[in-house]
Amino acid sequence: MTVKEQQKRILDLFHHLTSLPKERTPPTDDRLKGVGHLERGVLFSCFHETHLEEATDLYKILYGAKDFDDFMGLAKQARDFVNEGLFTYAATVAITHREDCRKLKVPPIQEIFPDRFVSAESIVHAAKEAINQPDQDIVVEREETGNILDPEHSLTYFREDVGVNAHHWHWHIAYPATWDASVMGREKDRKGELFYYMHQQMCARYDCERLSCGMQRMTPFHNFHEELEGYSPHLTSLISGLHYASRPEGFSLEDTEDVSLVEMIRWRERILTAIHLGHIIDDEGKDVKLDDEHGTDILGAIIEASHDSKNPFYYGSLHNWGHVMMAAIQDPDGRFKENPGVMSDTSTSLRDPIFYRYHRFVDNIFQQYKDTLHHYTKDDLLFSGIEVVSVAVNAKVQDLVTTFMKDSELELTYGINLGTTHSVSVRYHHLDHEPFTFNISVNNNTGEAKEATVRMFLGPKFDELGNRLHLDEQRRLYIELDKFHVSLTPGKNSIVRDHRDSNVTISKLRTVAQLREDSGEDDHYYCSCGWPEHMLIPRGNHRGMEFDLFVMLTDYTADSALDSTPEGVCVDSLSYCGIKDHKYPDKKPMGYPFDRPIDVDIEEFLTPNMTVADVKIKFRD
Incomplete structure (x- = not known):
């Protein structure tokens, strides 16, 4: 066959x-x-x-x-x-x-269940058009799910982005919480740390978008009794006919049939106590140190909680049950037999503003652990003999990248039986940006060839009030743009990197129609896991929002966990998704060098193997 x-x-x-x-x-x-x-x-x-x-x-x-x-x-x-x-x-x-x-390849989740990605109004409109015009291909516009009366409405382009939500679903497929290496025969290297880092980056990206829209950075969820903002997803599940539940303004979490608020608070306190003591207690009563190398991974497994949690009975399942409780907030004991809200599902939860606030709450727990680690010194950060002279972004205008809204279409007929053999799709708008490349100038003063890892991050320069962000604040807003290996010859080196080669984004996502014609010979494909390429950079604003572009070169021979990068399947989005069936390729902590507190300003932090450049992102509506 x-x-x-x-x-x-x-x-x-x-x-x-x-x-x-x-x-x-x-x-x-x-x-x-x-x-x-x-x-x-x-x-x-x-x-x-x-x-x-x-x-x-x-x-x-x-x-x-x-x-x-x-x-x-x-x-x-x-x-x-x-x-x-x-x-x-x-x-x-x-x-x-x-x-x-x-x-x-598994078909895209957005084509299997399009009712999770476009509003019920849009699907009803498309179904009506398919009935009224049975001999034609149908394209309808996606209906809006709110208006400017909702202060969070400005961010719907990010929260409802089809590719962003699909990425989250596929990540949890690539890294199932219950993955048991002893049964499956394959390890998921640094799975707990990846859980932390991927979600931390989502929060950083969301705050960058908020600043782009002139909004304040989000207020983290912080109190299990606090009143939450309202939210209406405008989604209807076609497998049940019930709406995904809305959350009225001012509702608070309540006990459900499965978990109580007391348990959630107790789990959080036990995790924080472990961080302050510097060790957790495993299920045999033994202390397991939260050291520099494994601490984040151990905490990630506990907080999610995954099969790798060393004491699931004691530390519970803070992250997972948090999603369930928030999804059930309008019907906590199930008396009305309503559907839960969008927070119950990995393919819909990013639509809700509370997702980001709750994950910032989770990230704050990780940051308390990071505060216990030693701060990086100049010696920790230095790549001796390597000097980054400059970095520039080449677009239509140098160091200015333009973003805009673009139209795409989502096919409905694979997931929904609309009684027609013709195409029926929903046209939706999403953020995109012009193509650009990075030009990095490097001096190798060692007198011999060197192998280097190039690390690139982008962070907003100013806060919501226009004040210059201190580096320790800014580090949690830095989004990773790329991380890749280069060979440096002695002397001057010029590195050119296309944004489409980023190790953060998925290179391509095939539709069902394309998969039907696929020969299967191209297997350089990462299981659909990866950040969408069109969302690589934040939106920016009409004036041209100012960002710091940070570039650092480190010693690849000390960084690499692999003898060589495996060829073939699942090597696309390395930074967020790792490599299937192999070790995570980079030995450094995820997010390095911004994974730990920084008590100096940017000028003192920089070593010769780093540089920062001014870049503007301008949104063209």
């Missing part, structure tokens, strides 16, 4: 999942007898412990199938029996990690 034929069979698994009958066909294979507890139509949440346990059982069964045909047989039976969302999660995890699926 060719790769193209296998790919078609994979695509058929996810076709029209929103239209599956409520009546379920029991599986005939005994391996599937233990799944199927979660009813059809219920919104699956990989944050909910019971849901996740069943999904884990299923993805382990599918992953353990003896060959591709056996996998397909099990997957088809599961499709006809288990919950729709749970099936999608489990089957995607199995396909992403099975060796015989290495060249196969």
